Amino acid sequence: MTIPTTMKAAIVTAYGGPQVVEIQSRPTPIPRDDQVLVKTIATTVNSGDARMRALDAPAGMKTLMRLAIGITRPRQPIFGTEIAGTIVAIGPKVSRFSIGDHVIAFPDTGLKCHAQYVAVSERKSIVPKPENLSFDEAAGLCFGGTAALHFLRKAGIKPGEHVLVIGASGAVGSAMVQLAGHFGATVTAVASAANADLARGLGANAFIDYAITDYTAVSSAYDVIADTVGATDFRRCLNALKPGGRYLGIAGGIGDMLARPKNGKRPIAGMAAQRPEDVAFLAGLAAKGAYRVVVDQTFAFADITSAHARVDSKHKRGSVVVRVDDWSASSKSMSST
Template sequence: MNATRSITMRAASYRQFGPPEVVRIVDIPKPSPRPDEVLIRVHASTLSAADRRSRRRSVPRGLQAFAALALGVFGPRTPVLGMDAAGVVEAVGAEVTAFVPGDEVVAMLGARFGGHAEYVTVPQDGAITAKPRNMGFEEAVTLVFGGLTAHGFLARAAIRTGDTVLINGASGAVGTAAVQLAKNLGAYVTAVCSGANRDLVTSLGADRVIDYATEDFAAGTRTYDVIMDCVGNAPFERVETCLNPGGALLLVITDLKGLLRAPGRSRNSGKLVTAGNLRLRYTGEDLAFLVGLAESGRYRAVIDRSYALSDIVRAHRFVDSGRKRGNVIVRVAGSAPGQSLTKRSSATTEPGTGAKAP
């Protein structure tokens, strides 16, 4: 039994697209690092809206064919979800010089997935860096998916001190990161979320909060230098008049029409319209930047709930509910059947017509 345990690992795996119940805990082969790879024993990962969309193969309008090619036509191409990981280096390949066994690290796995398992491999020149010294694994992993996504999009806008930035979907994993990062850049931040999340986004630095249930931010007279849409309900034609001349619309979530029209919108309007995350390149340097902010007290972890790996179906059900705010954590190392969730804060519905903020 010990020999079997040494070459296999527990993982949350799914073999067909569908509801939370398609995910099951199984034993699969434990990976071995290639010469340039680091093997991480995973302590924590997040379960994001991106994991939910991948599990259901549910994507914005027009992107179904692309999703099938990326995720799998007849079944999941990658059976273990989890786009990020925080853990301890277990072993390194022969060519690895940047890390040694015992290092505590965080890593972005991206479309490779794999974080919802006891072990995962990452190239040493990938998006991996030492975790914040002032954070545990559960807190540290919140920097990765939400933090890197927000950082990548905001970097396209070249925000300067005093710029006005609106974050639509400010209470999700990407939104809570974007509020903090925009404030660190010196922006005046307006957060769009539910009224129940007003205190949360204000505590993260938002200067002004719009409750989407009582006010349509796009119908007012205020204008902004940057609008970041983390929900998918703020296309250019809806918010064009809300953007200042030379402003930027950052579409974290959009449909095929939004993706295809973005370059032309930019050329014809004089305003930057950038869509989708295919052009995002996650790097260790970007992740180290976020770690530096966390260690200096300028970036805070936002955790809604924490689930043991054995409770992965319950975790998926909660993310499916649309009430997630900030991050949902999957505890991997040391989790055992029957461990209950830890609830960090209340949850609320994200803005939009059926769309959830990542």
């Protein structure tokens, strides 16, 4: 196929609401020696994209966020951390993939996925797409799943432990419910009442409606509390943790990062590390039907601002997907596939 010299990409022009995202033309990447060029079929707008766009940092971290991604506007204007698509070109030293392969790639903090073409090193987080996943599902495999794996690994999760997952219906939360259960834990999910069936369908053993029950009021109930949405903090959850318990501040602020262990209980916070083997692990589970990617809604690329708005609503279930293969499609959002 002929690869165009320019492509369409979603550009974040400033910090602010969804309206700061514009579709513009950019040069199509040329793959280096060890890179493949992926024609993007689907990508996601996730909570990380929305937080960067709005400069919405956890408590005490806004200045650090500006230093990391840009003082007055994003240094890298093309957001997006994960894609599913087809390889259309390869560098001369590529040996793992061929033109025509369907793949999932996770550049993570490298971003650049909200574009028609993305260049990815074959040594990074890129795997064949499981045949049983649609491209929409495949696009949402990595962001939530790799974050959940990182924090469960840091917590040293053990079979038989009791895990409380706060925000169980989001991309990270839905992954955390499934993966904690996969590793043999008993899982209690916390979300709104409307998401009770979803959480149980993902394997949660029990469900708590946060609007009715104060899940921190119980004493010594949980070995691990995973807060995927920043609803609480280590101090507030101390009483609910068992001796030796761990609090996972997945969306936590600087307070959780600097907090010290107390009474044998400890906080775990900070950014999740990216590991190519985690993407391969998730793809393997999905291929066996042992891991489900929850797709909230699917939007046309031309309507990516609506995808950002959906994430901003705080009511999404799983991943918000954007179809890039037809950027000029109707701006009316499509039902998920």
